[in-house]
Amino acid sequence: MNNIECPVFYPTTAEFQNFEAYMVKIESQSKGYGMAKVIPPAEWKARRKGYKDINPKITHPVRQVVSGLAGIYQVVLISERQMEYTAYKKYAKKRELNSELSVEEIERKFWKNIRYDSAVYGADSDTISLFDRNTEWNLSELSNLLEDGLKPLKLNGINTPFLYLGSWKSMFCWHKEDLDLYSINFLHFGKPKIWYCIPDSENEKFERLCQFHFREEYAQCKEFLRHKMTQISPSVLKGAGIKYHRAVHNPGEFMVIFSKCYHMGFNAGFNCAEAVNFATENWIETGERVRRCLCDPDCVRIDMEEFKQRLKDNRNEGNPHKRAKHA
Structure with a gap:
């Protein structure tokens, strides 16, 4: 396995007050990695009363069936019926690994057994946010350029968060975010997630590799990687x-x-995460040039001229969000 970890940041309480400014800061220092980890100030809590009382519905569970050989795989998603939280938790707990396994051992086990024992992933549940209201970095209340450019529009999973209930071996396939946006994912509780990320400087090489191994898919859709399979x-x-x-x-x-x-x-076992997209000013040019999947009628689209006008209007209102500056 590649052992080069992504950068880790520890914002101060003051830095944690301005999400957009902090994103600009860490991107300037870690863009070459493609991703970064942020560990909140010690006194910060996402949900002060804990998670014993939660009962979110898993609205779109999918079974992930994997085929392929020698490190090249395709994942077919089979929709399952809506599940209650307690039922999914029971299912996931039955799949737990030996707690003494190291992360490296878990990784080896995942890739060795990826084709077997298909997992159910409770992904993209548009139910509730688990953050306390008016909490810094509450993903349902993030103050950022994407929100200001869409307001009052709400797009599920784009500027409103999704919940993700995971179990051992449930996965998310190689992809970029819709419209090549930024994303932020908070792990509320449970076993770790293992992430891999390719910096955008390597995109052309990666896309050529995928086009070579998935020629039929590429012939049918030039943006087939957006299918997340x-x-x-x-x-x-x-x-x-x-x-x-x-x-x-x-x-x-x-x-x-x-x-x-x-x-x-x-996912290394049962866990619960919450994620949403966001943007900084660096994204606007990207949003104007992004290549979309044309075979999916539900592919997310944003009219960038309308977006820029809304952004201007919303940031000129009485209490505009401060523009991000390098912190």
Whole structure:
């Protein structure tokens, strides 16, 4: 495995007050990694009363069926019926690994057994946010350029967060975010997530590799990687000379994925995460040039002229968000 970890940041209480400014700061220092981990100030809590009382519905569970060989895989998602939280938790707990396994052993086990014992992932649940209201970095209340450019529009999973209930071996395939946006993921509780990310400077090499191994998919859709069905192992990336970085995402930590960066990962056991997209001023030009999947009628679209006008109007109102500056 590639052992080059992504950068880790520890914002002060003062820095934690301005999300957008802090994102500009850490991107300037870690863009070459594609992602960064942020560990909040010690006194900060996402949910002060804990998680014993939660009961979110898993609205879109999917079974992930994997086929392929030698580090090149395709994942088919089979929709399952809506699940209650307690039922999913019971299912996930039955799949737990030996707690004494190291992260490296868990990674080896994942890639060795990726085709077997398909997992159910409670992804993209548009139910509730688990953050306390009026809490810094509450993902349902993030003050940032994307929110100001869309307001009052709400797009599920884009500027409103999704919950993700994971179990051992449930995964998310290689992809960039919709519209090549930034994303932020907070792990509320449970077992870690293992992330892999390719900096955007390697995109062309990675895309050529995928186009070679998935020629039929590429012939049908030039943006087939947006279908989130392609899985390629780190060993294949290494053999192709493609730089990537990894991260172990623990409860209470944020993972930030920068614009245009391919990423994938898997869950080491039962856990609960929350994620949403965001943007900084660096994204506007990207949003105007982004290549979209044309075969999916539900592919997210934003009229950038309308976006820029809303952004101007909303930031000129009585209490505009301060523009991000390098902190």
